[in-house]
Amino acid sequence: MIFIPLPFVVAFLLLLLLGAVLRSKENSTGNWAFLTLIGVCALQSVVVGLRWGYHVEELRYLLPVVASCLPPLVLASFRSLIHSDDAVVSRTRWLHALPPFGIVVLVLLAPVLIDAALIAMFVGYALAVLDLGRSGPDALDEARFDSAVAAHRALVIAAAALCLSALFDLAVLLDFEWSKGANVALMVSNANLLGLFFIGLMAIVASRARARPVAVQGAPSNPFETPQDREVFDHINRLLADQKLSRDENLTLSRLARRAGVPARQISGAVNRLAGKNVSQYINDFRIAEACRLLRETDMSVTAAMFESGFQTKSNFNREFRRVTSLSPASWRERNRPLRFT
The missing domain is CATH 1.20.1070 (Rhopdopsin 7-helix transmembrane proteins)
Structure with missing residues (x-):
């Protein structure tokens, strides 16, 4: 042998x-x-x-x-x-x-x-x-x-x-x-x-965690010379909610900082102190909220909702979904879909 x-x-x-x-x-x-x-x-x-x-x-x-x-x-x-x-x-x-x-x-x-x-x-x-x-x-x-x-x-x-x-x-x-x-x-x-x-x-x-390269645009001038935590936090929330930035599958802290015109360390500190979690968890909370909306209001498949909300892998999506809801996506949908009468 x-x-x-x-x-x-x-x-x-x-x-x-x-x-x-x-x-x-x-x-x-x-x-x-x-x-x-x-x-x-x-x-x-x-x-x-x-x-x-x-x-x-x-x-x-x-x-x-x-x-x-x-x-x-x-x-x-x-x-x-x-x-x-x-x-x-x-x-x-x-x-x-x-x-x-x-x-x-x-x-x-x-x-x-x-x-x-x-x-x-x-x-x-x-x-x-x-x-x-x-x-x-x-x-x-x-x-x-x-x-x-x-x-x-x-x-x-x-x-x-x-x-x-x-x-x-x-x-x-x-x-x-x-x-x-x-x-x-x-x-x-x-x-x-x-x-x-x-x-x-x-x-x-x-x-696999590294974002794919994108064309680098000129960073906006920093509007916060001496920003306070609440000001930075509210600005980040507006970007995530109004511009749907959380759905960008290649979003990183570095790219978020460039879009916000705020140093990454200040964003991290503001989110850590005001939300009590790290930035990745905070962004993923937005994504899970969007995934839950899609699962509740549409007939979109779980996989489609995963991609639409900004996730790229099922393992990360399922882990974060359970962290936020304590349920799997399928179980959450079953419990939260509105009753339909024909």
């Missing part, structure tokens, strides 16, 4: 998921970091399978270099869901090439330090990723509102997966100290792949 190492199975699954993302209408050129991250996860799985499944010893030099590419890509991926100054990003992007370069230097000059360096790198980047989302889903202001919560959860899980990988690297280091590496093959070729798979899976979840 042909032996197929588990890493090859993981790589195959990741490549299937990558293909699904590439074929999806939700894919855009802005997803390059997520797509690269998934590809690197698949590559590392293949390298692990060849190194520990078929004992291709030469790959022991390549494996730590590929592994060192993952943390910077995780950070870059989730940072792409946050609006930033492109000039600043372009000036600092090259810094994230230093970790792989540093590992190459250690491979050549001090291999004994590689494991410790990878552990520090994975934990450090995990903390940096968590710092990106420290203010909750509103921090991901380039994520669509219907997917911001899922993207934030993916961020947290991806950071945990980086820590998990660091934990397994530590276990490998200790195994070499205590039992001369007797259990390394099992840990690296099987257990460590759990972290890889989670990173790839979370990259796919978060990549």
